[in-house]
Amino acid sequence: MPPRPVHEPRRDDCPWCGSKRLRTRLRAPDLRHRRPGTFVVDECLDCAHAFQNPRLTAEGLALYGAEGEERSDxxxxxxxxxxxxxxxxxxxxxxxxxxxxxxxxxxxxxxxxxxxxxxxxxxxxxxxxxxxxxxxxxxxxxxxxxxxxxxxxxxxxxxxxxxxxxxxxxxxxxxxxxxxxxxxxxxxxxxxxxxxxxxxxxxxxxxxxxxxxxxxxxxxxxxxxxxxxxxxxxxxxxxxxxxTPHDLATAASLYLNRTRLHRTARPLTALAAVLDHLLAPALRRxxxxxxxxxxxxxx
CATH class of the missing domain: 3.40.50.150 (Vaccinia Virus protein VP39)
Incomplete structure (x- = not known):
């Protein structure tokens, strides 16, 4: 039996409002777990809903670890x-x-x-x-x-x-x-x-x-x-x-771990985390x- 697909067919309409006025908002790999593939996020120009397109199947979600994430502090x-x-x-x-x-x-x-x-x-x-x-x-x-x-x-x-x-x-x-x-x-x-x-x-x-x-x-x-x-x-x-004050620290960690600077990732990520918390009172407003x-x- 051939392996089941991890993606559904690509759709040409918004899953929220049905509009066909879509644009590609993002293309990205799996930066967190580094599993293979490039994934697309489209955005509806009418209702601003953003969604993965093509979407992972249930088997794909299990493969890429969609369950079991931790909550905030x-x-x-x-x-x-x-x-x-x-x-x-x-x-x-x-x-x-x-x-x-x-x-x-x-x-x-x-x-x-x-x-x-x-x-x-x-x-x-x-x-x-x-x-x-x-x-x-x-x-x-x-x-x-x-x-x-x-x-x-x-x-x-x-x-x-x-x-x-x-x-x-x-x-x-x-x-x-x-x-x-x-x-x-x-x-x-x-x-x-x-x-x-x-x-x-x-x-x-x-x-x-x-x-x-x-x-x-x-x-x-x-x-x-x-x-x-x-x-x-x-x-x-x-x-x-x-x-949640984690944007800079997480971005720094994801970026540095994919470059030649990965050996300095820990101190630079720690510095970014300090900035996240210092800026949080202003940014959340x-x-x-x-x-x-x-x-x-x-x-």
Whole structure:
């Protein structure tokens, strides 16, 4: 039997709005794991949605390691959880794509009386349950009927932190998340901001491109419109909280490790990391913020 293809056929329309007005935004290799291939990110000239084209198949995603990525540092995760403090304390919270549940572990420090569950397609979610980070672990994808039927209408909060960019069908994933929410519950979503000035300055070295693992880069306006179309009220849109100060350090590491300067990569990357943190208070207030966050209430 011949090997199954790792790419789907190239498409000539936008997967978000259907427009055929596309341009190539980026061509990049796998800079992180150095596996073979060159990958293309196209952008829709009508709705600004950016997407991998041609897209990896499910087999391709497994080959290139699309699952099992780590979350941000604990301080950043606590700041994310803190953004939910103005709302009624939730009894139940589901973290989608939770991995080893680093976010629920940090959020428990602020929401001691909340039950945290997690869903993830990798066995790490079961490890997190055994480690006491989760009350319930659900192995699989949220959109799987056998998973969603168990979780329907159970949660006051559903979080999806840097999850949708890895998903083949983000709209279907959002609909599943809203199905898991109780009426009046809140959906917390964080995503890379494709309009970030860092993307323009750093090009293929911008960490949030992360080809071939990121399939979609969804502009904030598109996400808000989709949530409203699915019956939500947008409560908060925020670029300050989700900004992660790692753009310069990651770009330096990726670049230096591919050049003759790889022996000096560690000290130069450390210097870039210092600059990232020094500049963060200013950058998160500008278009250099590398991510955005939306909190929506299910009506």
């Amino acid at each position: 604990r301080g950043h995760l606590r700041a994310t959880a803190r953004s939910m403090l103005p709302f009624p304390e939730p009894e139940s919270w589901l973290d989608v794509g939770t991995g080893d549940a680093s976010f629920p572990a940090a959020a428990k420090e602020l929401f001691a009386y909340t039950a945290f569950d997690g869903v993830d397609p990798t066995p790490r979610v079961e490890w997190a349950r055994a480690a006491g980070r989760l009350d319930e672990a659900h192995l699989g994808r949220l959109t799987a009927p056998e998973v969603l039927s168990r979780l329907r209408g159970r949660y006051d909060v559903v979080s999806m932190l840097h999850h949708l960019e890895h998903i083949r069908d983000p709209r279907r994933e959002l609909a599943a998340a809203l199905t898991a929410l109780r009426p009046g519950g809140h959906l917390l979503v964080q995503l890379p901001d494709p309009a970030s000035a860092s993307a323009a300055v750093l090009g293929k070295w911008w960490t949030s491109y992360d080809q071939p693992r990121h399939l979609h880069l969804i502009p904030p306006a598109n996400l808000r419109a989709e949530l409203e179309a699915q019956g939500c009220e947008i409560v908060v849109t925020d670029r300050r909280t989700p900004h 500008t278009r250099f913020s590398n991510a955005y966050q939306v909190i929506a209430r299910r009506n």
